[in-house]
Amino acid sequence: MNTTKILIALSTTLFWACTEKPNEAGTTEIENTMAGNPGEISAPDDGGLASESFASDTKNGLKLGSCLAGLADSPSLAKRAAKAATIAENSSNGLPKAYILNDGNGNYQVFVLKVMDLCYVEADLLTKRSGDTLEIEYGPDRVESACTCYSDHWFDIAPENKDIRYFKFSGKIYEIDPGPAPGPSKKVKKTDEGPELTDARDGQVYKTIQLGEQTWMAENLNFEIEDGVQSWCNGNKGENCDKYGRLYTLAAAKTACPPDWHLPSVDEWPTKGNGGYSAFYAYGVEGWGNAKDEYGFAILPAGNYQAEFQNFLEPGLLAFFWTSTIDKLNHNCPKMIHVGDGFEGMVSVCSDNENDGLSVRCVKD
Structure with a gap:
């Protein structure tokens, strides 16, 4: 055998x-x-x-x-x-x-x-x-x-x-069957691409997708906070903002979404933010490890800014997203979505520092 x-x-x-x-x-x-x-x-x-x-x-x-x-x-x-x-x-x-x-x-x-x-x-x-x-x-x-x-x-x-x-x-x-094999089955797209969203504040255009009854940005938010302190491009490189969106403190993330859009809670996230590796596989951008982006959600490994050490985790390895959820049973910690191509997959966890810079995905009100 x-x-x-x-x-x-x-x-x-x-x-x-x-x-x-x-x-x-x-x-x-x-x-x-x-x-x-x-x-x-x-x-x-x-x-x-x-x-x-x-x-x-x-x-x-x-x-x-x-x-x-x-x-x-x-x-x-x-x-x-x-x-x-x-x-x-x-x-x-x-x-x-x-x-x-x-x-x-x-x-x-x-x-x-x-x-x-x-x-x-x-x-x-x-x-x-x-x-x-x-x-x-x-x-x-x-x-x-x-x-x-x-x-x-x-x-x-x-x-x-x-x-x-x-x-x-x-x-x-x-x-x-000794004859020629048929082609693989074809899969219906489980989501529909929504209309493009133009942010009236700065004119940036974002792809959107429809997941069930929710309308999501299919890209990370890239709106610059006016004071220039509460958000960053990873590594302070403009090209990283263009590809991965900006990194925000929690305070900035709560107000950064365009009008009629908001920072989602953990419960609003697909699989409630705890889908493990299957969620990484389904929602990660194609080409990141084994991710296949089943739904067009296109999570990118944007990295983060670590306030305590004042340095950046470079893009390419992990993704971190702020949510609006506060875990009152766990010392009122703010919850984030951690995504990686490993055993963690997609999980909702406590954030160590509200001043860290994480990515933001907005969902329509």
């Missing part, structure tokens, strides 16, 4: 309904973010099928996916997702299909569309072959989420297993 390390990081914030667009077969098309790079696909070698579906992200045991629909929060959404998956998976002999992919360089994968699985799993994969069937299952020592969702899965397999006829995962058997 072979063992491979795997990480599946999927968004657990699934309370926005999907917009469905049936294709010719009547199934729901939802964009998947892990489809690999078609430009890197070369000709197949001995008998394998090269495919644009090959996901280079799964090399060395790292596998990431993207949820199609949440099953816990919306019964109607769950029914639609289940129906779409059933239509897509059923074949003439009753077995759903799987596909063998080859990148042309001797690397092989089993590709399965619309698998109902845990939203987040970190585990060893146990691989076992019996005759013409290859079985893959999660090892006993694993970290997992409570939610489930539909997503496309890519599994790295050894070249000697490319001739299998059946594939088994999570108790379900798939028949290997």
Whole structure:
């Protein structure tokens, strides 16, 4: 039995309904973010099928996916997702299909569309072959989420297993289809881009997005406080303000948002500011670690200003946001949102110093 390390990081914030667009077969098309790079696909070698579906992200045991629909929060959404998956998976002999992919360089994968699985799993994969069937299952020592969702899965397999006829995962058997693999599923954007916001105070224009019933800035605030003391560009470099927005003291943050917009509370933040790594994955700007920016929220690692030491934490590692929440049960500490590409993910924590310079995201009244 072979063992491979795997990480599946999927968004657990699934309370926005999907917009469905049936294709010719009547199934729901939802964009998947892990489809690999078609430009890197070369000709197949001995008998394998090269495919644009090959996901280079799964090399060395790292596998990431993207949820199609949440099953816990919306019964109607769950029914639609289940129906779409059933239509897509059923074949003439009753077995759903799987596909063998080859990148042309001797690397092989089993590709399965619309698998109902845990939203987040970190585990060893146990691989076992019996005759013409290859079985893959999660090892006993694993970290997992409570939610489930539909997503496309890519599994790295050894070249000697490319001739299998059946594939088994999570108790379900798939028949290997020798034909060309379909493209990855398409994902409906779970948010809508809102109208641009022009700040009448200085003429700056910000992108906005709609998250449920909330309208958010999709960029960090970059309004300069008049006295020039309560906000900074990171490192006192203007280009950092242009990219990451300004850093504000708490007092400045409370008054910095444009008219009809305000500094959000912890409860107003997505996942109430405590979404862990899944929230980082879903809301961090694409290109920051493994973040995929599922919702267009585009959290940037803007760094901060540390008042006690009078120095800056440079951009590129962490993000910190002021909130309007005061924790009265914890010495009246002001709460901030801490975001990083590590075990912390996205968490709401107490701030050490109200004079530190943190980023600001504004939400519409």
